[in-house]
Amino acid sequence: MRRVSSSLIAAGFTPSKTSSEPLHRQLYLTIREQILGGALKGGDRLPSTRALGHDLHVGRNTVTSVFEQLAAEGYLETEMGSGTYVAMQLPVKRELMQEAEQTEEHAIRWSRWAKRMAPEKLAALTDPGFRPFQPGLPDLGAFPTHVWTRLLQRAGRSPSLMGYASGQGYFPLRKAIATYLSVARGVRCDAEQVMIVSGTQQALDLIVRLLLDAGDSVLVENPGYFGAQAALRAAGARMVPVVIEGSAPWEIPVKNARCRLAYLTPSNQFPTGISMSAVRRLEWLEWARETGAYIVEDDYDGEFRYSSRPLPSLQSRDTAGRVIYVGSFSKLMFPSLRLGYLVLPRNMVPAFWTAKTITALSTSLLQQATLAEFIEQGHFGRHIRRMRILYKERLRVITEALRREVGDELVWKTPEAGMHICVKFLCKADDVVVSSALQAAGIGAMPLSAFYIRRAKAQGLVLGFAGYTPRAIQAGVRNLAQVVKATACRGARFR
Numbered sequence: 001m002r003r004v005s006s007s008l009i010a011a012g013f014t015p016s017k018t019s020s021e022p023l024h025r026q027l028y029l030t031i032r033e034q035i036l037g038g039a040l041k042g043g044d045r046l047p048s049t050r051a052l053g054h055d056l057h058v059g060r061n062t063v064t065s066v067f068e069q070l071a072a073e074g075y076l077e078t079e080m081g082s083g084t085y086v087a088m089q090l091p092v093k094r095e096l097m098q099e100a101e102q103t104e105e106h107a108i109r110w111s112r113w114a115k116r117m118a119p120e121k122l123a124a125l126t127d128p129g130f131r132p133f134q135p136g137l138p139d140l141g142a143f144p145t146h147v148w149t150r151l152l153q154r155a156g157r158s159p160s161l162m163g164y165a166s167g168q169g170y171f172p173l174r175k176a177i178a179t180y181l182s183v184a185r186g187v188r189c190d191a192e193q194v195m196i197v198s199g200t201q202q203a204l205d206l207i208v209r210l211l212l213d214a215g216d217s218v219l220v221e222n223p224g225y226f227g228a229q230a231a232l233r234a235a236g237a238r239m240v241p242v243v244i245e246g247s248a249p250w251e252i253p254v255k256n257a258r259c260r261l262a263y264l265t266p267s268n269q270f271p272t273g274i275s276m277s278a279v280r281r282l283e284w285l286e287w288a289r290e291t292g293a294y295i296v297e298d299d300y301d302g303e304f305r306y307s308s309r310p311l312p313s314l315q316s317r318d319t320a321g322r323v324i325y326v327g328s329f330s331k332l333m334f335p336s337l338r339l340g341y342l343v344l345p346r347n348m349v350p351a352f353w354t355a356k357t358i359t360a361l362s363t364s365l366l367q368q369a370t371l372a373e374f375i376e377q378g379h380f381g382r383h384i385r386r387m388r389i390l391y392k393e394r395l396r397v398i399t400e401a402l403r404r405e406v407g408d409e410l411v412w413k414t415p416e417a418g419m420h421i422c423v424k425f426l427c428k429a430d431d432v433v434v435s436s437a438l439q440a441a442g443i444g445a446m447p448l449s450a451f452y453i454r455r456a457k458a459q460g461l462v463l464g465f466a467g468y469t470p471r472a473i474q475a476g477v478r479n480l481a482q483v484v485k486a487t488a489c490r491g492a493r494f495r
Contacts, residue, residue: 004045009034027062042090046086049067049084155373164362165364177194204296205359206356207342212261216259217239219240266281268415273422285322285323296326297325395421421462
């Protein structure tokens with residue numbers, strides 16, 4: 001047995017007041033490192049806590065807590081009346097720790113689901129930037145935070161809202177959503193058909209889990225929302241692109257009658273901004289009825305229509321129970337709310353409830369209760385009406401700025417709804433190259449080609465305008481014009 005002096009431990013202990021680690025953590029790491037490195041060997045007797053604390057100029061309680069932690073992890077052993085010793089049998093050898101650190105990445109055996117993900121496209125979904133022209137960002141400064149905070153504080157004082165929520169969601173919120181959708185979107189449902197989820201992406205995840213097997217075919221808009229494409233790709237689905245723009249008409253490929261599902265954004269197609277005609281809506285519903293397939297209607301920005309009243313939902317004309325309606329409050333209110341909903345055919349509710357309970361249990365009950373009050377007291381409706389006026393003006397500002405600054409390089413159709421505008425290059429520029437150049441210049445413009453399932457048929461940019469002031473929009477377009485004129489048709493890679 002070797003009696004260890006305080007100086008041996010002190011040799012490796014250099015306390016730092018500027019370190020992010022507290023003092024007891026610094027001492028713990030020092031002693032553990034000396035044990036694993038062999039400076040302190042099995043059976044060595046350590047100084048008393050009082051002596052070590054005195055010599056290291058730290059409190060005895062600090063040393064005691066460190067010894068207790070190391071003993072709990074198996075590095076030290078304490079014998080009553082004898083002292084504290086380095087354990088003869090260490091929890092792990094240093095060389096084994098190093099080997100594990102070097103081989104940790106190679107030891108992972110990824111699932112097929114993980115291998116099918118496309119992180120390069122999904123990165124745009126999680127971009128927290130507030131720079132023009134990041135799509136999908138509402139005007140957060142215009143949201144009535146004082147009202148929301150007051151309602152949230154009141155909900156927080158209710159013990160009944162501190163527990164778990166039903167997997168299907170808080171009933172008053174489901175009822176409020178059903179009532180709102182009936183009036184605003186023509187959706188035919190009651191509270192029993194509404195399920196609360198954590199946004200559109202969780203809704204899509206539940207749908208593909210329950211309705212698709214690997215290899216099943218799904219009709220998908222092309223270009224379309226890559227969040228839906230990612231969920232389908234991860235599920236192993238075979239995506240069949242549906243043409244929605246250009247000279248080709250809307251069409252439902254008859255040869256794909258065996259498709260299990262179709263994903264559509266009929267009220268405001270993402271990202272092109274096209275609205276589906278009444279005739280096409282009826283064709284899709286007839287296709288679903290005849291084939292036994294289901295239609296996922298993602299009502300993206302359906303409330304923000306500027307040329308007329310919001311169009312009725314596709315679900316409002318469904319008499320066969322073939323439409324699953326998906327909505328979210330992220331863009332209508334604020335993204336961090338993370339509340340959305342599904343409106344399900346009645347016979348689907350039990351299976352979706354089970355799946356939601358297994359995979360995510362429930363979303364925040366406090367947030368759900370607050371949102372229910374926000375809707376029932378009329379704040380939500382007033383907010384939507386204010387934002388519709390605000391965003392209509394910003395759409396006018398961005399289209400005028402584009403026409404003035406880059407009218408010779410870009411072409412677009414002014415959207416009738418939504419929070420973004422889709423512009424296309426008149427030349428054969430690579431929109432990924434242009435988008436990267438814009439990113440470097442502090443402008444968040446997404447390339448249109450990223451929304452295509454396979455090879456892009458058009459090159460352009462998707463520009464969000466809702467979350468930015470007129471002054472920021474005008475300045476952003478001027479900067480965008482400089483980059484586009486420098487890269488779009490000069491020095492860019494061509495396809």
